[in-house]
Amino acid sequence: MILYHGSNIEISQIDIDKGRKGKDFGKGFYLSADIEQAQKMASLTTFRQGKGNPIVSEFMFDKSVLNGNSDIKIKQFDGYTIEWAEFILLNRNNNTNNQAHNYDIVIGPIADDTVGLQLRRFIQGYIDISQLVNELSYIRPTIQYFFGTPDAINLLKRL
Numbered sequence: 001m002i003l004y005h006g007s008n009i010e011i012s013q014i015d016i017d018k019g020r021k022g023k024d025f026g027k028g029f030y031l032s033a034d035i036e037q038a039q040k041m042a043s044l045t046t047f048r049q050g051k052g053n054p055i056v057s058e059f060m061f062d063k064s065v066l067n068g069n070s071d072i073k074i075k076q077f078d079g080y081t082i083e084w085a086e087f088i089l090l091n092r093n094n095n096t097n098n099q100a101h102n103y104d105i106v107i108g109p110i111a112d113d114t115v116g117l118q119l120r121r122f123i124q125g126y127i128d129i130s131q132l133v134n135e136l137s138y139i140r141p142t143i144q145y146f147f148g149t150p151d152a153i154n155l156l157k158r159l
Contacts, residue, residue, distance in 0.1 A: 072151060
């Protein structure tokens with residue numbers, strides 16, 4: 001399977017230490033199977049940083065790893081669920097350099113701006129977690145792939 005990473009620089013060597021704290025699934029390297037999503041992220045990153053050019057880097061990932069035939073710890077969310085929302089909040093509220101979970105790879109929906117608005121409504125107490133998940137059920141999720149350990153990164157081959 002080909003996965004894409006959008007940035008304002010070419011990624012030839014992955015350095016998970018450059019990942020930012022407080023992201024959806026923690027500090028790590030994020031990719032998408034949707035090239036359009038990666039292109040949007042590349043443009044957004046370039047705009048936010050005010051330098052570089054939008055670049056999409058491609059990586060090969062052997063998805064047979066997802067069948068559980070290795071020592072890699074994988075968490076997969078099939079959609080917007082209460083468990084997904086709690087996991088996102090756990091990671092977004094973690095401002096340490098230590099992961100809030102012990103997974104090598106996490107796969108699940110992106111908490112983009114539309115989702116972020118609903119998360120803020122929940123955090124501020126306007127809706128409960130069941131209503132949060134209900135509100136999100138009307139949104140078609142874009143799936144992200146998180147690689148958060150050296151063992152996980154070693155499964156990616158630059159194309």
